[in-house]
Amino acid sequence: xxxxxxxxxxxxxGVLVAGCLEGRCHFQTGNLYARQRVEHVAELLDQIGLEGxxxxxxxxxxxxxxxxxELANEFAxxxxxxxxxxxxxxxxxxxxxxxxxxxx
Amino acid sequence: xxxxxxxxxxxxxKMLKGKKKVLAIxxxxxxxxxxxxxxxxxxxLSSAVRMATELEGEPVxxxxxIVQRQCEKEFIEHLGDQLGEYDAVLSLGCGVGVQTLADQFxxxxxxxxxxxxxxxxxxxxxxxxxxxQGCGNCLLEYTGGICPISRCAKQLMNGPCGGTDExxxxxxxxxxxxAWFNIWERMDxxxxxxxxxxxxPPKDWSTSRxxxxxxxxxxxxxxxxxxxxx
Numbered sequence: 001x002x003x004x005x006x007x008x009x010x011x012x013x014g015v016l017v018a019g020c021l022e023g024r025c026h027f028q029t030g031n032l033y034a035r036q037r038v039e040h041v042a043e044l045l046d047q048i049g050l051e052g053x054x055x056x057x058x059x060x061x062x063x064x065x066x067x068x069x070e071l072a073n074e075f076a077x078x079x080x081x082x083x084x085x086x087x088x089x090x091x092x093x094x095x096x097x098x099x100x101x102x103x104x
Numbered sequence: 105x106x107x108x109x110x111x112x113x114x115x116x117x118k119m120l121k122g123k124k125k126v127l128a129i130x131x132x133x134x135x136x137x138x139x140x141x142x143x144x145x146x147x148x149l150s151s152a153v154r155m156a157t158e159l160e161g162e163p164v165x166x167x168x169x170i171v172q173r174q175c176e177k178e179f180i181e182h183l184g185d186q187l188g189e190y191d192a193v194l195s196l197g198c199g200v201g202v203q204t205l206a207d208q209f210x211x212x213x214x215x216x217x218x219x220x221x222x223x224x225x226x227x228x229x230x231x232x233x234x235x236x237q238g239c240g241n242c243l244l245e246y247t248g249g250i251c252p253i254s255r256c257a258k259q260l261m262n263g264p265c266g267g268t269d270e271x272x273x274x275x276x277x278x279x280x281x282x283a284w285f286n287i288w289e290r291m292d293x294x295x296x297x298x299x300x301x302x303x304x305p306p307k308d309w310s311t312s313r314x315x316x317x318x319x320x321x322x323x324x325x326x327x328x329x330x331x332x333x334x
Contacts, residue, residue, distance in 0.1 A: 001144075001148050002144055002147040002148045002151060005147075005148055005151035005152060005155070006147075006151055008151075008155060009154060009155055044113070044148070044152050047112065047113040047114065047156070048152050048155050048159065049159045049160070050155070050159070085155075086159055087158055087159065095167070095168045095169060096127070096168070
């Protein structure tokens, strides 16, 4: 979820996450988890003051090029209609170095 | 573990009103494993608040870091050199972590980013439930390892209230199993249900919150004091 939000911070006006077809994921339920997390990001965007529609999950296979183009164009239209986020540039921020080791 | 939940972004925005530069500090222990205040959660929350405040026209710079254990000063004292440049610290530790930071750095405004909820554990993926209220006098010996203090809405000590439904659920919340129904089932399975016939006297709550702030002193672990006269 963090990298989707950081993408918005970096200037993206929308993020489309494409996962495998449901039930056809190499990681079995990985695409279902991904959908839940994209939905959570959309809720966060609403809380932030951005439109939740700016983050969307689609399910598509590698052999569905035409469908992918259709969904991507549709998403681009949605984002164009919403307009820019209003976030001009990523604010300066940094991660402080850890005293020792990596902590998750 | 101590289980916590992030405060709503709106609450955090209000707390940070007027601040220009804030350090968000996560904790790598309890709140990391309940996905409230670990490294990733610090990243997500910081990112969200940065964007929210920028959209409001009052951007707050939020830097990020994490310590292994916010509730012990040895794990946080290295932060002292860096806090001077910040208007405030947003702690994503539990209430103990927030207070340890505030005690260690009294000159810095320490703000809570989490709501500390309870002592408990995960019962299924993505679900945490309360299991202990720290009453200070554990009675799990008498109740088959199921705590009626934390798991019975009425904290009953001698059997169910009578409001248990046929499925063994609590009348206060139908989603919650009746603790005493579960205690009976457990002790029946262990063939020790006769122990439940022994009446438990009124509980002495002085070891719980009723006795005020609690403290443990372990003389065997305290720093030895040199006797200056010897």
